Amino acid sequence: MTDRMTDRVVTALQALVRIPTVSDRDPARVDTDAFDRLLAELATQFPLLHERLDLTRVGSHGLLLHWAGASAERPVVLMAHLDVVPVDGDAPWRHDPFGGEVHDSPTGPAIWGRGTLDDKGCVAAICEAVEGLLEAGHVPAQDVWLSFGCDEEVSGTAAVEAVEVLRGRGVTPWLVLDEGGAIAAGAFPGVKAPLGVIGVTEKGTTSLELVAEGRGGHASTPARNGPTARIARAILRVEKSPFPASAPASTLELMRRLAPHVPLPLRPLLGRADRLAPVVTRALLAAGPEAAAMTRTTVAATTLSGSPALNVIASTAKAGLNIRVMVGDTVAGVVEHIRKAVDDDSIRIDVVESGEPSPVSPMGDAFELLEDCIGDVFPDAVATPYVMMAATDSRHFTAISEHVYRFAPFRMTKAQREAIHSYDEHIGVAALVDGARWYTLLIERLPR
Numbered sequence: 001m002t003d004r005m006t007d008r009v010v011t012a013l014q015a016l017v018r019i020p021t022v023s024d025r026d027p028a029r030v031d032t033d034a035f036d037r038l039l040a041e042l043a044t045q046f047p048l049l050h051e052r053l054d055l056t057r058v059g060s061h062g063l064l065l066h067w068a069g070a071s072a073e074r075p076v077v078l079m080a081h082l083d084v085v086p087v088d089g090d091a092p093w094r095h096d097p098f099g100g101e102v103h104d105s106p107t108g109p110a111i112w113g114r115g116t117l118d119d120k121g122c123v124a125a126i127c128e129a130v131e132g133l134l135e136a137g138h139v140p141a142q143d144v145w146l147s148f149g150c151d152e153e154v155s156g157t158a159a160v161e162a163v164e165v166l167r168g169r170g171v172t173p174w175l176v177l178d179e180g181g182a183i184a185a186g187a188f189p190g191v192k193a194p195l196g197v198i199g200v201t202e203k204g205t206t207s208l209e210l211v212a213e214g215r216g217g218h219a220s221t222p223a224r225n226g227p228t229a230r231i232a233r234a235i236l237r238v239e240k241s242p243f244p245a246s247a248p249a250s251t252l253e254l255m256r257r258l259a260p261h262v263p264l265p266l267r268p269l270l271g272r273a274d275r276l277a278p279v280v281t282r283a284l285l286a287a288g289p290e291a292a293a294m295t296r297t298t299v300a301a302t303t304l305s306g307s308p309a310l311n312v313i314a315s316t317a318k319a320g321l322n323i324r325v326m327v328g329d330t331v332a333g334v335v336e337h338i339r340k341a342v343d344d345d346s347i348r349i350d351v352v353e354s355g356e357p358s359p360v361s362p363m364g365d366a367f368e369l370l371e372d373c374i375g376d377v378f379p380d381a382v383a384t385p386y387v388m389m390a391a392t393d394s395r396h397f398t399a400i401s402e403h404v405y406r407f408a409p410f411r412m413t414k415a416q417r418e419a420i421h422s423y424d425e426h427i428g429v430a431a432l433v434d435g436a437r438w439y440t441l442l443i444e445r446l447p448r
Contacts, residue, residue: 005128005132005433005436006429006433008045008128008131009124009125009128009432009433009436010102010111010429010432010433011045012045012046012124012127012128013100013111013116013120013121013124013427013432014100014101014102014111015041015044015045015100016038016041016042016045016082016100016115016120016123016124017098017099017100017111017113017114017115017116017120018098018099018100018113019034019037019038019041019098020034020084020087020098020114021034021035021038021061021082021083021084021115021150022034022083022084022085022086022087023083023084023085023150023151023152023153023154023156024154025154027060030060032060032061035060035061035082035083035150036061038061038082039061039063039082042063042123042127045124045127046127046128046130046131048131048134048135049065049127049130049131049134052067052134053065053066053067053130053146054066054068056165058147058149058158058159058161058162058165059149059150059151059156059157059158059161060150060151060158061082061150061158062082062147062148062149062150062151062158062159062161062162063082063146063147063148064145064146064147064148064162064165064166065145065146065148066143066144066145067130067140067143067144067145067146068143069139069140069141069142069143069144069446070139070140070141070142070448071141071142071143071448072142072143073142073174074142074174074175074446074447075142075143075144075145075171075172075173075174076140076142076143076144076145076173076174076175076176076177076443076446077144077145077146077147077166077173077175077176077177077397077401078126078144078145078146078147078177078439079122079146079147079148079149079159079176079177079178079179079392079393079394079397080119080120080122080123080126080147080148080149080178080179081119081123081148081149081150081151081152081153081179081393082119082120082123082148082149082150083149083150083151083152083153083154084114084115084118084119084120084153085114085118085153085421087114087423088423091422091423092423092424093423093424094112094424095112095113095424096112096113097112097113097114097423097425098113098114099112099113100112100113100116101113102429103426105426105428106413106415107411107413107428107430107431108428108429108430109428109429109430110426110427110428110429111426111427111429111432112424112425112426113425113426114425115425116425116426116427117408117410117412117416117419117420117425117426117427118179118420118421118425119152119179119408121408121410121427121432121435122179122408122435123148124432124436125409125410125432125435125436125438125439126146126439127146128436128439129436129437129439129440129442129443130144130146130439130443132436132440133440133443133444138443138444140443140446141446141447141448142174142446142447142448143171144443144446145166145171145173147159147162147393149162149393152392152393155205155353155355155391158393159393159394159396159397160396162396163396163397163399163400166400167399167400171400172400172401173397173400173401173403174366174401174403175366175369175401175403175405176394176397176401176403176404176405177370177394177405177406177407177442178392178393178394178397178404178405178406179392179406179407179408180197180198180199180202180388180390180392180394180405180406180407180408181196181197181198181199181386181388181406181407181408182196182197182407182408182409182410182411182412182417183195183196183374183378183381183409183410183411183412183431184196184197184412184414184417185411185412185413185414186413186414187414188258188262189287190262190263190266191258191261191262191382192261193261193380193381193382194378194380194381194382194411195258195381195382195384196371196374196378196381196382196383196384196407197254197384197385197386197407198367198370198371198374198383198384198385198386198405198406198407199385199386199387199388199392199405199406199407200250200360200361200362200363200367200385200386200387200405201248201250201327201357201358201359201360201361201387201388202357202358202387202388202389202390202391202392202394202395202406203297203324203325203326203327203357203387203388203389203390203391204324204325204329204331204355204356204357204358204391205322205323205324205325205353205355205390205391206322206323206324206325206331206334206351206353206354206355207320207321207322207323207351207352207353208320208321208323208334208335208338208349208350208351208352209318209319209320209321209349209350209352210231210234210235210318210319210320210321210342210347210348210349211316211317211318211347211348211349211350212227212228212230212231212234212316212317212318212346212347212348213227213315213316213346213348214226214227214313214314214315214316215315216307216312216313216314216315216316217312217313218311218312218313219307219310219311219312219313220311222313223313226313226314226317227306227314227315227316227317228306228307228313228314228317230317230344230346230347231304231306231317231318231319231347233344234319234342234344234347235301235319237341237342237343238299238301238321238338238341238342239299239301240341241337241340241341242296242299243296243297243298243299243326243329243334243337244296245281245284245285245292245295245296246277246281246295246296246328247273247277247280247281247284247294247295248326248327248328248360248387249274249360250327250360250385250386250387251284251294251295251386251387252273252274252277252280253273253274253363253384253385254384254385254386255270255273255280256270256271256272256273256274257382257383257384258270258382258384259271259273261382269283281295293324293389294386294387294389295326296326297323297324297325297326297329297334298323298324298326299321299322299323299338300321300322300323301319301320301321302320302321302322303318303319303320304317304318304319304320305317305318306318320352321338323338324389324390325355325356325357326357326387327357327358327360327387328357329357330356331351331354331355331356335349335351355391355395358394358395358398358404359398359402359404361402361403361404361405362402362403363385364403365447366403366405367385367403367405369442369445369446369447370383370405370407370442371383372445373409373438373441373442373445374409374438376441377409377434377437377438377441378409378411378434378438388406392406394406408435409434409435409438409439410427410428410431410432410434410435411428411430411431411434412431
């Protein structure tokens with residue numbers, strides 16, 4: 001990339017980060033002016049893209065852009081989202097979270113701010129790749145669609161509407177690519193090489209609420225087994241009843257690909273991971289919560305509510321459970337597991353949000369194209385499939401495509417990954433530029 005292109009993608013991301021497009025489940029609390037300004041800024045930063053691509057608005061502020069290629073036989077969808085999560089005002093950010101400032105980081109100059117990694121960095125890099133190719137007069141081998149959602153962080157409907165637009169136009173994508181994996185350093189104990197992890201599926205996101213009710217009353221005369229005590233007991237019972245563990249095929253393939261890069265004593269085990277699945281599963285369970293989450297459906301008690309005052313016994317107590325449903329499990333099975341674990345007919349279980357795991361996308365020619373591009377731009381990385389733990393807008397696209405993958409082409413340290421949805425989120429300038437190079441290469445290599 002030229003210095004001018006580098007300057008452009010950095011300037012564009014800075015401008016996007018400075019506009020606080022925070023989404024909210026309550027539409028009345030969304031700053032629609034911020035989203036209006038963001039869309040205007042995108043048009044300013046990437047004029048050719050907006051001039052030459054057909055644009056359709058989806059949802060309140062989502063965008064679906066169509067770049068006609070030499071063929072429409074195997075269309076491609078590149079995804080990202082424009083919204084961000086809120087900033088905790090008490091969190092110790094080193095730099096203004098909506099400043100988009102360039103400061104040093106352990107890996108060199110970086111752009112700091114909310115959304116640099118999740119997910120305005122992908123927006124800027126995708127748009128830069130398209131803008132640069134348009135300037136060069138490039139015509140993609142296949143139709144390219146850009147799908148930028150505006151409510152991904154609140155599981156909104158913009159992506160659903162984008163899918164319906166594409167379905168209505170008879171578009172069956174050969175490849176869908178959204179955020180998810182990355183060029184992850186320090187991702188696996190004992191492995192020095194970064195991992196280019198490509199999500200071939202993602203866990204389903206389901207939220208349950210445990211509800212216990214009672215008479216309530218004055219705190220000076222407590223009765224045994226009140227709503228709060230029953231909720232507390234239920235949470236402990238759920239924690240003591242983990243879901244069965246079994247590493248899925250994509251996790252076993254990840255282990256197999258890591259075999260040449262782990263310490264010598266582990267190589268025989270990981271090299272035969274597909275034939276030693278129970279042993280690998282037990283090893284992952286013993287390796288800590290991150291590794292264990294790769295093998296099973298997980299449950300986290302996240303919200304609690306009870307009495308409105310210290311001297312009042314709660315008449316209703318509630319606990320929220322956030323559940324990530326592993327491939328092979330179902331929401332119905334999850335609810336039944338929780339019901340058996342709680343083992344208390346006086347506690348009601350309400351399904352607040354229901355999301356099944358996504359189908360597993362094949363590791364065929366579409367996956368191999370992503371792999372090849374990783375090998376060229378990030379030659380030190382080990383490209384591998386994996387099961388994504390979080391949810392993305394791409395899960396909706398599985399309704400129209402069998403080839404849905406989740407990968408953001410940015411180098412990320414462990415500290416950077418931990419900053420997503422937290423404080424001190426930042427992306428290296430060099431990493432951002434490499435990401436734009438990667439998207440450019442991907443578009444250039446679309447098969448004819």
